[in-house]
Amino acid sequence: MTTTMQSVRFAGMGIVLLCASVHADLILEVHPFKPPTQLVAAFAPLADYLSGKLGQPVTVRIAKDYQTHIEAIGNDAVDLAYLGPVAYVKLRAAYGPRPLLARQQIGNSPVFHGKIFVRQNSPLQTLADLKGKRFAFTEPHSTMGYLVPRYQLWQAGIPVERLATYQFLGDHVNVALGVLTGDYDAGAVKEDVFELYKGRGLRAIATSPPISDHVFVANRKLPDAQRCTLRAALLQLHKDPKGAEILTSITPGVTALVPVQDSDYDTLRTVLKKLKTIGVDD
């Protein structure tokens, strides 16, 4: 008994030692939605917070690209990941379920919308009017800057081939400004960017269905206790004295991290499935 106990204890010590040597730091990987230096700086407060809660250092790592990011989580190569909704849907489809920790809430809502818009003084009123017009998207991976609006256009009978031209302008702000300058007749961006530029002369002609926001996913192999600690730490973050600062550092406007389940991404899943049938698979 004693021997067993000791062997168990030794085995336990061995695991601890193993973990300590291989996983000296927990790795939080983030997809490259901004320049890496900015992202490291943006997630550093969160990493510090989590380090404190876990009693273990947490390091921020920026994925090379979206695909690599999905693969890293799928292959359990990182402990913790911050994912966009599309990336999550793809991860789930390719690698099966993963432990979900929390999703991000901007303002009062854990879901967000996209807007398809024209200039204030434009004669265009509906999506159907966009036939033969110039359209500005953000970039091919963007949920609200490409995928969802492309689905909306398709539903309205305007596949991109019926547009005069469409361009990827890199980021949401450029799309808003591109329409304002008159270089494009219409564009699609996430709602908060639209709200920011609306006052300078934009008018929405369509709003996307609600899409669940970014999500924190844990490694399947992470011990339950650690996972529970992590989830609790994330869900309690907004109550921390530094919580607001840490949250807005991730993305401006984030007010809390809230509970999440896989079905929250069903709407987006439907959209992506439909897009896949028409050959859109980024």
Next chain:
Amino acid sequence: MPVVAATRATNRRALLAFIAVLVALVLAFEGVVVWLQRQHLLSDAQEEVRNEMVLLGELAMDALLSSDYAAVERLVKTWLDRHDYLARITAVMPNGFVLADFSKASMPRDTLPVSQEIVFNGRVVMTLKTVSDFSVRETGFAEIVYRATLAAIALILLLGWLLWWTLQRTAIQPLETEIRARAVQETQLRQRTLELEASIQELESFSYSVSHDLRGPLRAIDGYSHALTEDYGHVLDATAQGYIARTRAAAQRMGLLIDELLSLARMARQDMHVTDVDLSALARAALAHLAQVEPHPGPVEILVEEGVHANADTALIGIALDNLLGNAWKYTTRTVAPRIGFRALRQNGETVYVVQDNGAGFDMQYAAKLFQPFQRLHAPNEFAGSGIGLATVQRIIARHGGRVWAEAQPGQGATFYFTLTP
């Protein structure tokens, strides 16, 4: 010396006026120069900003052409932040949309707006409007203007002083010397005039007293001659009585001469009161008086023009007319069908008054002697007279500022002309 002081004051005024003109000219010149300089400065500054904006446009071009508007915004913002002289940059797109509009926290005091179109392949892709801080240049410029104004004032003062100095040396001092010399001369002249007037007065009082004193003995000669005739006429023969008569006539004639002399002397000193005088009326009255006092043997044809007026001293001009008409009356006493006229005529823009008769006349070669006292062209036994009358006329006319002259021929009558104030 008050004349010199007055001249100095006039000179000073002239100099001040000259300096004022100089100041106005220099300031006007400076104003034009300042304006031109400022225009130059402005266009220089604008050109500089334009070049900067063209550069900014070139830097923004790639981002603009690849629809990276946010990058253009950032570039404009960075550009504004990095350039102290820029207060505001606005990027306006061809459709009028203001892509970027950034300002510094505070606007400078003096600003310079510049607008520059950014062109790519002959197409305007953006217009950059800037507001630059012109304060530093403006302040520097104000400093230049301030210095230039000081220099101009110094220049004016220097020129003014030089002018004053030159004027003093070349004109004022010689002028003052001359004025002083003249003042001395004038004082001497005044002194001499006073002396002369005093001696004239002395002479007049002398002649008056002489005339007055002569009258007593004359009256005595006449009186005693008369008494001699009355009391001893019966014992005197005709020759003696003839001598006494001649003595009396000579004494009476001398008395007349003395009277005339006194009157001539008074004439020169009498005060003038010039008023409008009816010369026609005076002439008629004089002739009526003559007709009464010295009646002609036969009828006299009188021709007096009506309404001849003049500005003159009534008493003096009356005496002159009395004399002229008296002469005419006298020298026509032996004329058959005597005729005496008075009229006025216009000659060379002035009024000439004419007294004409058809009497004895005179030889024009003696005309020069006519108006001198005691000069007579006729013997006293032919025509009575003292030789003072025309001299009196001459003086009266001269005192009125006029001239008197005569035309005549022996036996053909005489015509006297006179003018009054020119």
